[in-house]
Amino acid sequence: MSTRPDRVVSLHELAAGIPDGSHVALAGFAITRNAVAFAHELIRAGTVGLSVTQVFGGIETDLLVAGGAVDRLTYASGSLDRFGLLHAVNRALQTGRLELSEYSGLALALRLHAGGLGLPFVTTRSMLGSDLLAPLVAAGQVKQIESPFDGAPCLALPPLRPDFSVIHVDVADRAGNAVVDGPLWSIPETARASKVVLLVSEEIVDVGELDPSRVTIPGSLVHAVTHVPRGGHPTAVYGRYDYDAGHLRSYVAAASAGAEEHDAYLDRFVRGVSTFDEYLALAAA
């Protein structure tokens, strides 16, 4: 009888497997389904020199930048919706501490799509005529071409293949087959593009318990999965829990006040605890 792999690891093991300088793709969107537990663990691990890709930048990227883990960012936008901007990211961009590659949302999702399928390149007309284009052309990340079929102006974009992606899912079985409920934005493309796919899951079940037609990310793509209930806090996970508006407001208050205040937040809520459960208890107090 054949056996299924068991890919369940601890959050500590998951984060410890990411070497300094890795290219990590994150898949939260602003204030929803963000891999906050993972970001906390990576900051505690002292990981540095990361290149982060996130199509719609959110709080986990802001946390990692505030924690000094990130040297380079590839994104299409970043915000905490109505709660505010990514203050650590914006501060690091303004001081030049963070190197930026900036795309339109579709262009970056297409680069990940090409990475997943092993396509030599993808093409789009988005970004033509915009100021997004020149820095990407100068960096060799985009080329302006003409369609070989009708001569129409368009762009060629190379595939993007992050070393790791970290995705917050609802339910995974022990082999890493995973269900994501609600809208999916660029989650499937991010998973497919990455050389190593790591999942943080609200629930873990035995292999065979998931209806295959509900699986968003097949275990065949997944390397490890860890169990962290409420691991997206203070962001929302569709159908499970709402964002914590009070905590998001206090986060933005600290983040917008300045680097020192932001670091004090990390000292209290990230470096000052040793597990995500301790953080959740502190945040609820």
Added chain:
Amino acid sequence: MSADERWTGGEMLAVAGSLQVQDGDVAVVGLGLPQMAALLAQRTHAPSARLLLEIGVFEPMPTEPSAGIADPRMWRGATAFGTTLEVLGVMVHGGRVSLGLLGALQVDPWGSFNTTEVEEADGSRRRFRGSGGGNDISSNAGRIVIVMTHQARKFAETLTFLTSPGRQVGGRSRADLGLPGEGTCAVVTDRAVIAFGPDGAALESVHPGEHPDAVLADTPIPLAVPHGGTKETPAPTARQLAFIRNELDPKGWYTS
């Protein structure tokens, strides 16, 4: 600001923005005031307008205010959930979207706009959100309506950052650049409606209580007076205001 004490500037903006949505539009909507305008249109004169969110949400009918596109409250009543490749790719890039309803930090005389960064008085640059799907929508949708508060510094001959192309860029038409659609057709503010056409911008209407000369003085891009003169924007109706205050934005997050 509002020149009429019966409603706030934000309420007037949401109402005037909603009037740009036509029944039957397939519209991609940005966060904040564009959401207000689109939802108001959907509940009043444009019940068959279909909304899309770049996060991968089709045709939501939310019944309570939300903190933005990433707030699950905004997804309620959706007919389908999907991916960004489906919304920005299949729907927008695929030419299936008639209207983009978006916010902006800065607009130029041809309706190109900036959602990325602004220049401060000391010359430093202050970053905001970036493109997200804004560039994809403005590059590929049928027409674009910008919804924003009216401040003179938001209108500029040259943008700090051209995130989204309008009707032309650097003297090159959209067709020449390789872009479909007509580009920006209106900028709706809390004081006026500025129409954009092949010849540039015109002061289409000013809101009740506003004088065209005062609006022109605070809009430092070339503005023509349309054939037949600048009109007055229709005042908000009791029904529109009740809907905004009771259902859409009872806490005044966006329209106070």
